[in-house]
Amino acid sequence: MKSIQELSEIRDRMKQAMVIRKGTEKSYDAVAGQGSVRSQVLICGGTGCTSSGSVNIHKALDEELERRGLQDQVKVVQTGCFGLCANGPIMIIYPEGTFYSHVKVEDVPEIVSEHLLGGRSVDRLLHKEKVDGVLTTIPSLADTGFYKKQHRVALRNCGAIDPENIDEYIGTDGYQALAKVLTQMTPQQVIDTVLASGLRGRGGAGFPTGRKWQFAANQPAGKKYVVCNADEGDPGAFMDRSVLEGDPHAVLEAMAIAGYAIGADEGYIYVRAEYPIAVHRLQVAIAQAREYGLLGQDIFGTGFNFDITLRLGAGAFVCGEETALLTSIEGNRGEPHPRPPFPAVKGLFGKPTIINNVETYANVAQIINNGAAWFSAMGTEKSKGTKVFALGGKIVNTGLVEIPMGTTLREIIDDIGGGIPNGKKFKAAQTGGPSGGCIPARFLDTPIDYDNLLAIGSMMGSGGLIVMDEDNCMVDIAHFFLEFTVDESCGKCTPCRVGTRRLLEILEKIISGNGEMEDLDRMEELCRYIKEGSACGLGQTAPNPVIATMKYFRDEYIAHIVDKTCPAGVCKKLLRYSIDPEKCIGCGKCARNCPNEAIVRTDYIAPGHKLASMQILAEKCVKCGACMSGCKFDAISKS
Amino acid sequence: MKKKLTTVVFRGTPEQEEKLIAAIDKYKGVKGAMMPILQEAQSIYGYLPIEVQKIIAERTGVSLEEIYGIASFYAQFKLNPDGEVAVAVCLGTACYVKGSGQIIEEVSKQLNVAVGSTSPDGRYSLEATRCIGACGLAPVMTINGEVYGRLTVAEVAGILEKYR
Ligand SMILES: Cc1cc2nc3c(=O)[nH]c(=O)nc-3n(C[C@H](O)[C@H](O)[C@H](O)COP(=O)(O)O)c2cc1C
Ligand code: FES
Numbered sequence: 001m002k003s004i005q006e007l008s009e010i011r012d013r014m015k016q017a018m019v020i021r022k023g024t025e026k027s028y029d030a031v032a033g034q035g036s037v038r039s040q041v042l043i044c045g046g047t048g049c050t051s052s053g054s055v056n057i058h059k060a061l062d063e064e065l066e067r068r069g070l071q072d073q074v075k076v077v078q079t080g081c082f083g084l085c086a087n088g089p090i091m092i093i094y095p096e097g098t099f100y101s102h103v104k105v106e107d108v109p110e111i112v113s114e115h116l117l118g119g120r121s122v123d124r125l126l127h128k129e130k131v132d133g134v135l136t137t138i139p140s141l142a143d144t145g146f147y148k149k150q151h152r153v154a155l156r157n158c159g160a161i162d163p164e165n166i167d168e169y170i171g172t173d174g175y176q177a178l179a180k181v182l183t184q185m186t187p188q189q190v191i192d193t194v195l196a197s198g199l200r201g202r203g204g205a206g207f208p209t210g211r212k213w214q215f216a217a218n219q220p221a222g223k224k225y226v227v228c229n230a231d232e233g234d235p236g237a238f239m240d241r242s243v244l245e246g247d248p249h250a251v252l253e254a255m256a257i258a259g260y261a262i263g264a265d266e267g268y269i270y271v272r273a274e275y276p277i278a279v280h281r282l283q284v285a286i287a288q289a290r291e292y293g294l295l296g297q298d299i300f301g302t303g304f305n306f307d308i309t310l311r312l313g314a315g316a317f318v319c320g321e322e323t324a325l326l327t328s329i330e331g332n333r334g335e336p337h338p339r340p341p342f343p344a345v346k347g348l349f350g351k352p353t354i355i356n357n358v359e360t361y362a363n364v365a366q367i368i369n370n371g372a373a374w375f376s377a378m379g380t381e382k383s384k385g386t387k388v389f390a391l392g393g394k395i396v397n398t399g400l401v402e403i404p405m406g407t408t409l410r411e412i413i414d415d416i417g418g419g420i421p422n423g424k425k426f427k428a429a430q431t432g433g434p435s436g437g438c439i440p441a442r443f444l445d446t447p448i449d450y451d452n453l454l455a456i457g458s459m460m461g462s463g464g465l466i467v468m469d470e471d472n473c474m475v476d477i478a479h480f481f482l483e484f485t486v487d488e489s490c491g492k493c494t495p496c497r498v499g500t501r502r503l504l505e506i507l508e509k510i511i512s513g514n515g516e517m518e519d520l521d522r523m524e525e526l527c528r529y530i531k532e533g534s535a536c537g538l539g540q541t542a543p544n545p546v547i548a549t550m551k552y553f554r555d556e557y558i559a560h561i562v563d564k565t566c567p568a569g570v571c572k573k574l575l576r577y578s579i580d581p582e583k584c585i586g587c588g589k590c591a592r593n594c595p596n597e598a599i600v601r602t603d604y605i606a607p608g609h610k611l612a613s614m615q616i617l618a619e620k621c622v623k624c625g626a627c628m629s630g631c632k633f634d635a636i637s638k639s
Numbered sequence: 640m641k642k643k644l645t646t647v648v649f650r651g652t653p654e655q656e657e658k659l660i661a662a663i664d665k666y667k668g669v670k671g672a673m674m675p676i677l678q679e680a681q682s683i684y685g686y687l688p689i690e691v692q693k694i695i696a697e698r699t700g701v702s703l704e705e706i707y708g709i710a711s712f713y714a715q716f717k718l719n720p721d722g723e724v725a726v727a728v729c730l731g732t733a734c735y736v737k738g739s740g741q742i743i744e745e746v747s748k749q750l751n752v753a754v755g756s757t758s759p760d761g762r763y764s765l766e767a768t769r770c771i772g773a774c775g776l777a778p779v780m781t782i783n784g785e786v787y788g789r790l791t792v793a794e795v796a797g798i799l800e801k802y803r
Contacts, residue, residue, distance in 0.1 A: 047772030051779070051786040085775030235769040236732025242772075273678065273715050274768070311671075312678055315714030315769070331671030333712045349670065392733030392774040399775055430732065466732045480735055490712070593793065595748060624748070625741055630793040 001293030004179045004300055007170060014171025020094045021160065037075045039116055042092045044159060046081030046245050047238065047277055048399070049088035053105070057089055060108040065116075074116055077168075080246015080281075082159035084146055086398035087127060097140040100125040129418060146397045149415050151378065153386045154202075154362035155402045158246030163281050166288040169249040175294050177368035178253050181260055182302045185368075190261040191217060194364065196372035198384030203229055203320075203357030204435070204462050205537075206383070206450040209364075212354055215344035216262040219352035224264035226255050227329070227348060227355040230271035230278070231313045233320035234433030235484060237390040237464035240358035242400050244271065244278035247362065248285035252308060254364035256295065259306040262354055266307060270325050273312040282310055317434070317488035318538050322355045324490070335490045336536035357462065359388055379405035383449030393430075393466040394420050403448070410444040413467060424469040428552070432461030434481045434488075435541035437548030438474065457548045459541075473570035474553040475560055479507045481545040489538065496539030499530035503546060511571040515561035520550065569638045572623045576639055577616050579627075583635035586611025590627035590636065596620055599627060645719040646759045649690045656694065658683050663698045673701065673709055677716060686717040714769075719757045722764035724802045726750070728780040731770030738792075739778035743767055745795045746780070 002010075020040050043049075043058050058078055065071045082090050087101035091111075098121050100111070107125055114122050126137045129145060138144050152158075161168040169175070181190050195210025216224060228251060232240040244251065255267045271279055286308055289295040297305050311329050318324045319334035326348045328334035347353025363385060367375045376384045383405040389412065392398050396418030403412060409429055413419065420426055428438040437458035439446075446452050450460050468477065482504045491497045503526045506519050527543035534540045550557060559567050566574040579590070581604050591599040591614060598620035605612050613635075616627070628636040662679040666672035676695060681687055687710050696703040710716045728734075728743040743765070747754055750763045757764040773779050776788025787798055 048775045051771070051773035051776060051788065085773070088775060234732075235730070236735075236774070238770055238772040238774065275772070311674070313713075314674060314678070314716060316712055319713075328674065329671055331673040333708050390733075390770075390774065392777065393736045398733070398777065433732065464732060466736055468736050472736050477736070480732075480740075624745065624792065626745070626792050629791050 001296075001298075002300075004183065007175055007179060010167055010170045011173065011176070014167050018161075018168065018171050037073055039074045040094045041074060041076045041116075042079050042094070042159070043076065044080070044082050044088060044090045045078040045163075045277070046085070046158075046242055047275075048081060048085030049090055050277065052088045054089035054103075056105050057091070057103055057108060060105045061112070064108050064112045068112060068117070070112070070116065077162045078164070079161060080158040080163050081155075081242040081400055082141065083150075083155070083400040084127075084141075084144070084397060085400065086396070092141060096121070097142070099127050099138065099141040099144070101127040145418060146399070146401070146416055149407065149411055150402050151386050151404050152402050153366060153375075153378075154243060154250075154359050154388050155246070155400065156366070157250065158242055158400075161247070163246055163248055164284045166249060166285065166292060169247070173369060174249055174365075175253055177365035178256050178260075178294065179300055180368055181257050182300055182304055187217060187261045187263065190257060190368070193372050194261070194367060197363075197367045197375040198372075198379070198382075199360065199363055199367060199375065200383065200450065201357055202359035202363075202387065202462065204432070204460065206460060209356060209360055212344060212356070213258060213261050215342065216264075216352045216354045219345060221263055223266075223349075223351045224262055225348040225351055225353040226258045226262070226264045226267040227326070227343075227353055228255055228267065228269040228271075228358060228361060229320065229322065229325060229355055230269055230275075230358045231320040231325060232272060232275075232358075232462065233317040234462050234464040235317075236392060236466050237433060237462060239388040239390050239400060239463040241272075241275050241278050242390075243358050243362050243388070244275070245281055248278075248281045249289065250365060251282075251358055251361045252285055252289055252295065254361035255308060256299070256306045257364055257368065258354060258356070258361075260304055262352070264354075265305045266309070268309050268311055268329055268348070270311045270313050270319075270329055273314055279310065279312065286310065316490075317484070318490045318536070321537050324536070325355065326353065333490070335492050336538070338535060359463070380447060380449045382451055387448070387460065387463060389463045389465040391417055391465050391467070394424065394469040394472070395467040396421050405449045406447040408445050408447055409439060412448075412465070413444070417467070420467065420469050424471065427468045427470050427472055428474065430458075430466040430468065430477070430545075431464065432459035432541075432544070433464045434484045435459065435537070435544055436461045436464075437544050438468070438477070438552065440552040457544075457551060459544070471568055471570070473566050473568040474549040474556050475507065475511055475566070476568075476570045478546045478549040479504070479511060482507060482542070485538065485542040489542075493533070493535040493539065495530045495533030496535070496542065499526055499533070500539070500542050502526055503530070503543065507546070510557065510560050511566070512573045513560070513564045515557075517558075517561055519561065520554075520557060523550065565639070575623045576618065577621055577623065577625070577628060578637060578639070579614050579616055580635050580637065581613040581615075582606045583633055584613035585609050585633055585635075586613050587633075588614065589630050589632075590614055593626040593630045595624060595626065596622045598622070645686070645688060645757065647720050647757055647761050649688045651684060651688075651690060655683050659691065659694060660698060663695060673699075673706070674713075677706075677710060681716060684720075686720040688718070688720075719755070719764065720761065722752075722757050722762050724763050724782060726763065726765045726780060726782050726799075727768045727771075728765070729769070729771050729773075729778065730767040731774065731777075733770065733774035734778040737777045739780075739790075741792050742778050742780060742790050742795060745792045746799065749796055749799050 091100045199209045200206040324334040324336040343353045388402045
C-alpha cells in the first residue's frame with residue numbers, strides 16, 4: 001500500500017520521465033540529460049486506430065527497434081484515442097511532437113531509420129490538411145485545425161498516457177485529488193466544491209452533479225453505492241468508451257471521491273460487454289489501483305474503504321436509463337421503475353445510490369485539484385466546463401472532440417471537423433441520438449449548451465454528433481431512429497410499445513410512397529400520446545427525431561407524400577435509376593454487377609463511342625445501386 | 640435487436656456442460672448473478688440455445704421463462720450460434736448516414752442469410768451491430784473480427800469471396 005508521500009515520489013519520477021512529451025525540449029541531448037529515453041513513440045490503441053491496424057504497427061515497431069538495438073533508447077507507448085480517428089492509425093514521436101497519420105506496417109522501417117536514427121521526419125507521412133483551401137503539411141498535433149479550438153479536460157490524458165500503467169496516471173497528478181479530499185476536506189466540502197463548479201451530468205439530462213451527491217449524502221448513514229453509467233446507449237457514439245480506454249483511472253479516482261462524499265464504500269461500473277478494450281483496461285486499472293492500495297481497505301491510512309466491481313452490460317438501450325441500469329446490475333431484465341423514489345434515496349439493492357456518467361466522473365478529480373472557480377470559468381452561464389462529442393457522419397475529421405460549452409456548431413463542423421467532404425452541402429446535425437433531434441443550418445451559430453439545444457428542439461444527449469449532408473433523407477433518418485426505439489422498447493408500457501410501432505408503420509407507409517397528407521397529423525398526435533403517456537425517458541423522448549424532422553424538414557415529408565419522390569435519393573421504393581446514353585460507353589460493367597439482370601444493351605451508339613449504351617429495365621430493377629457505385633463514367637443517376 | 644430462434648442443431652459436449660456447471664456454482668449465493676452466468680455460458684458455447692438455458696434453470700432453480708426473458712432482452716445474448724464466417728455490419732448512426740443500410744442488404748443478398756440469423760448449415764451468420772467505435776472508417780463491417788472500413792456496395796462481393 002502506498003502512502004501519500006510515496007504517491008508524490010512516483011509522481012515526481014514519472015513527471016521527469018514524461019516531460020519529453022511536452023514537446024518543448026527540442027533536442028535529444030537536452031532530454032537525455034534528464035535521465036529519460038531519448039525518444040518516445042506514442043501509438044494510438046483506441047478502438048478506431050486498433051480497427052485500422054495500430055496493434056500490428058506497435059508490434060512491427062518493437063521488432064524493428066530490437067533488431068537495431070534501440071529498444072533502450074526509444075520507448076513505445078500505447079495510448080488511448082487522440083481523437084482524429086479518421087486519420088488513423090496515428091503515431092506521435094517526441095520530443096519533436098511529430099505527428100504521423102495513416103501509418104502502415106510497411107512504413108515502420110523508414111520511420112526508424114529516417115526519424116529515430118537520422119533525425120529527419122518522414123515527410124510523406126506527416127499529416128496534411130487544407131489551410132485556406134491549400135493542402136498543407138502539419139508537423140505537430142497541436143497545430144492541426146482539429147486541435148486548435150478544442151479544450152481537453154475530460155480527455156486530457158487520452159492519447160497522452162499509457163492507460164495500462166498506473167504510474168503514468170500518477171505522473172499527471174493522478175490520485176492527488178483523492179489524497180486531498182481524504183486528508184484535507186470533509187465530505188460536505190467535497191460536495192460544496194462540486195456544486196460550486198457548476199458541473200452537470202454528461203449522460204444526457206444535465207442534472208447538477210453536486211445536488212445529486214447532496215441528496216445521497218443526506219440519507220441516513222449505512223450501506224450506500226456509487227455507480228458509473230458506462231452503458232453508452234446512443235448507437236452512434238463512442239465518447240465514454242474512449243475515456244475508459246484512454247484514462248480509466250480518472251473514473252476510478254472520481255468514484256472513490258464520490259464514495260467519500262456520500263459515505264459509500266462500494267462502487268459498480270456498468271460497462272457494455274461490446275467494449276472489449278475498455279473492459280480490459282478497466283480490469284487492469286482496478287487491479288493496479290488495488291495493488292497500490294488506492295482502492296480497498298483503509299486508503300492512505302485514513303480509515304476510508306472503497307472498492308469497485310465491474311458489471312458487463314449486455315446491450316439494451318433502456319439499460320442506460322438509471323433505474324433500468326440498477327435493475328440490470330441486480331441481475332434482472334433491465335426494466336425501468338417509476339421515480340420517485342429516486343436512486344439517491346432508494347437505488348441499488350434498495351440502498352441510496354448515486355449514478356453518474358463516465359464523462360461526468362472524468363471531470364471530478366480536476367475540479368478538486370484546480371478548484372471550482374477554474375472549472376466554472378469555462379462554458380456558458382448555466383452550462384459550465386466542456387463537452388466531449390463523437391463527431392461522425394459526413395465530416396472530414398471524424399473523431400472525438402472536446403470543446404468548451406458555448407462553442408457553436410459551425411465552429412465544430414468547419415474549424416474542428418474540417419467541413420463536409422466532396423463539396424457537399426450541410427443539411428442537418430443530429431445530437432442526442434435516438435432521444436434527440438436534428439439541427440438545421442439556420443441554427444449553426446447557436447452556442448452549444450444544455451438549454452440552447454433544448455430550445456431548438458434537440459438536446460445535448462451524451463455526445464453523439466452526426467453530420468448529414470444533402471444526400472441524406474430526413475424522413476429516412478427519422479425512420480432509422482424510430483426503428484431503433486421500437487426494437488429497444490422494453491415493452492412494459494403501452495404508449496411506448498404500441499405507440500412507437502404505430503408511428504413506425506406510418507413512416508414506412510410514407511417512405512414506400514403510400515403516404516397521405518393526413519398522416520402528418522396522425523403522426524403529430526401519436527407523438528404527443530407517446531411523450532405524455534410513457535413511463536420512462538426512453539418512451540418520453542422516442543418521438544423527438546420525428547418531431548424535429550417534421551418541424552424543420554416538412555418539405556421533405558411532403559415531397560414523399562405528394563410527389564412520391566425522395567429528394568435526397570435515399571428511399572428505395574421511390575427511386576428510379578437511369579443511364580445517360582450520351583455518357584455511357586457501353587462497357588457493360590453495370591449489367592454484370594446487376595443482381596437481377598435488369599440492365600440490357602440498347603442499339604444506340606453515342607457519338608464518339610464504340611459500343612451501344614446500356615439501359616435499366618424499371619420493372620426488374622431492385623434499386624440496389626450496385627450499377628451506379630460501379631460505374632466509372634458517371635453515366636448512372638438516381639432520382 | 641429482434642431475436643429469432645435458431646435452426647442450427649445443438650452440439651454441446653460433456654466438457655462444455657462440466658464447465659458450465661462449474662461456472663454456475665461459482666456464483667452460488669452472489670447477488671444479481673444471472674447476467675454473469677449467462678455471459679460465461681455464452682463464452683463456453685458461443686451462444687445460448689434453449690438447451691443451455693434449461694441446464695442453468697435446473698441448476699439455479701430460476702424458472703426457464705425468467706432466464707429466457709433475460710436472454711432475449713439483451714442484444715449481447717445470442718440465441719443463434721455465430722457462423723464459421725460471422726459477418727457483422729455496423730448500423731450505428733455514423734455508419735448509417737454513410738450508407739451501411741445498403742451494405743447490410745448487399746451482404747444479406749450475397750450470402751442468402753437474413754439479418755440476425757445463421758444459415759442452417761452453420762456456415763454464415765449476419766448481424767447488425769451498433770457503433771463499434773470505428774466511425775472514422777464508416778461504413779464498417781467485421782468478418783470474424785477483422786474490420787473492413789470505408790465500404791462501398793460494389794466492394795462487398797469481392798470481400799466475401801475471400802471467405803467462400
Ligand atoms: C433511454 C435512456 C437512455 C440513457 N442512456 C444513457 C447512457 O447511455 N449513458 C448515460 O450516462 N446516461 C444515459 N441515460 C441517462 C441516465 O438515466 C442518467 O440520467 C445518467 O446516467 C445520470 O448521470 P449524469 O447525471 O452524470 O449524466 C439514459 C436515459 C434514458 C432515459
Ligand atoms: S457508427 Fe459504425 S463504427 Fe461508429
